[in-house]
Amino acid sequence: MADSFQAPRGTRDILAPESERWRLLVQRFAEAAGQAGYAAVIPPMFEDLGVFERVGEATDVVRKEMFLLAEREGEARQALRPEQTASVCRIFAQHRPATPWKAWYAGSNFRYERPQKGRYRQFDQVGAEVLGTDDPDVDVEVIALAWRFYEQLGLRQVKLLVNSLGDGQGRADYTAALRRHFEDNVDALSAQSRETLQVNPLRVLDSKRPEDAEVVAAAPAMVEHLSDEDGEHFARVRAGLDALAIPYELSPRLVRGLASSTRTTFEFAAEALDAAQNAVGGGGRYDGLVADLGGPSVPGVGFALGVDRILLACDAEGVFAPPPSAVDVFVVCTVAGTDSLVLVDELRRAGLGADRAFDGRSMKSQMKAADRSGAKVAIIIGSQEQEAGVVAVRPLRVEGEQRSVARADAVRTVQGLLGTAG
Ligand code: HAM
Numbered sequence: 001m002a003d004s005f006q007a008p009r010g011t012r013d014i015l016a017p018e019s020e021r022w023r024l025l026v027q028r029f030a031e032a033a034g035q036a037g038y039a040a041v042i043p044p045m046f047e048d049l050g051v052f053e054r055v056g057e058a059t060d061v062v063r064k065e066m067f068l069l070a071e072r073e074g075e076a077r078q079a080l081r082p083e084q085t086a087s088v089c090r091i092f093a094q095h096r097p098a099t100p101w102k103a104w105y106a107g108s109n110f111r112y113e114r115p116q117k118g119r120y121r122q123f124d125q126v127g128a129e130v131l132g133t134d135d136p137d138v139d140v141e142v143i144a145l146a147w148r149f150y151e152q153l154g155l156r157q158v159k160l161l162v163n164s165l166g167d168g169q170g171r172a173d174y175t176a177a178l179r180r181h182f183e184d185n186v187d188a189l190s191a192q193s194r195e196t197l198q199v200n201p202l203r204v205l206d207s208k209r210p211e212d213a214e215v216v217a218a219a220p221a222m223v224e225h226l227s228d229e230d231g232e233h234f235a236r237v238r239a240g241l242d243a244l245a246i247p248y249e250l251s252p253r254l255v256r257g258l259a260s261s262t263r264t265t266f267e268f269a270a271e272a273l274d275a276a277q278n279a280v281g282g283g284g285r286y287d288g289l290v291a292d293l294g295g296p297s298v299p300g301v302g303f304a305l306g307v308d309r310i311l312l313a314c315d316a317e318g319v320f321a322p323p324p325s326a327v328d329v330f331v332v333c334t335v336a337g338t339d340s341l342v343l344v345d346e347l348r349r350a351g352l353g354a355d356r357a358f359d360g361r362s363m364k365s366q367m368k369a370a371d372r373s374g375a376k377v378a379i380i381i382g383s384q385e386q387e388a389g390v391v392a393v394r395p396l397r398v399e400g401e402q403r404s405v406a407r408a409d410a411v412r413t414v415q416g417l418l419g420t421a422g
Helices: 018-035 049-055 085-095 136-153 168-184 191-199 210-217 228-243 307-317 339-349 363-372 383-388 407-418
Strands: 046-048 078-080 101-110 122-131 158-164 262-270 279-285 300-306 329-333 354-356 377-381 390-395 403-406
Touching: 018 101, 018 122, 018 136, 018 307, 046 049, 046 085, 049 078, 049 085, 085 101, 085 122, 085 300, 122 136, 122 307, 136 158, 136 228, 136 262, 136 279, 136 300, 136 307, 158 228, 168 191, 228 262, 262 300, 262 307, 279 307, 300 307, 329 339, 329 363, 339 354, 339 377, 339 407, 363 377, 377 383, 377 407, 383 390, 390 407, 403 407
Parallel strands: 329 354, 329 377
Antiparallel strands: 046 078, 101 122, 122 300, 158 262, 262 279, 279 300, 377 390, 390 403
């Protein structure tokens, strides 16, 4: 007996109608981003490991979750991308497009996670990045792009959390204060957080482990350590969000995956989902990343939204139903020959959605298939029609009676019935 295979752990096969909804979501995002002046960028699915390592040696993503490709002699070690911001920055460093460079992307990412609902080893994101400006209006623009996108999908229970991580000396002072706080309370921390503390105290704030909750809650907040310049930047971001009437919550302990994060950082939480996996998107500034990848010193800001989780949130809120995938017309043909092939081709070239049956099935079975297809109209070709050079046009889901029309008028008749003529 042949082996039987299943989708690998942590991956999912997405079939219709979910696959159609997925495609529509990406299309909507592409439209929204295009309308805001972003052009698509398509990074490779894998990069030299160094590209991802730069993003943050202290993050879980780099330390434990990378899908490494087999080592090949004489080549740099490579890994599947765990996210796309690093690739976008590498692309900028390599091609040096004019700034501000506004790019959007969509596609799969890979992280070796412990799979559960809303957390997968292969998952999709749509995202946008702006490189080459540190204008706080851009921070607001990217947040607004994501926010309006959720809104357009119909989501109403998304909460925006924002924080500023500062930069430079302010960030260094804060990290030192944080380290002192955690070291003073090290006995109360989980073993994992003690390990994280050695590498990056900021990341301890990210712990969702209950044992850490008390010490994390008592930790000093970055906003108290912002330099004047970073404080001013953050104030302008907040004023911009207010001006657009985008509600947000200040979240002083919000730090995110990228170790290179600076200044504005934000996350979108879907309140209709379980708290453990309710981040449906996140992003922020990373003003040193392009330079870390060998490019010029240009600031960047952007976000990525999790497609899998957004669709779970849509289910939970009962919005953004799968689009109907019906064709317009179904050709039922009981005579041998190429009549059906030719007519279907003609209908499709006229811009109509057209399908047909195969395998020379009976009239009854083909009519059932026509009904299942959701088509609004059936065109029937039997031996009588073939001899007379006509087809029978039968409305299935539009008003009207069945009628016989000349074969040459078939397409025009269907267009008339569907109101798509011209
Ligand atoms: P991230 O927070 O790692 O950020 O991922 C962004 C979103 O991707 C998450 O909010 C979540 O919706 C989704 N996501 C992440 N991991 C998984 C998973 N294992 N299964 C399902 N969904 C997942 C980034 O990736 C940064 N590149 C965001 C960014 C862009 N920062 C600046 N620019």
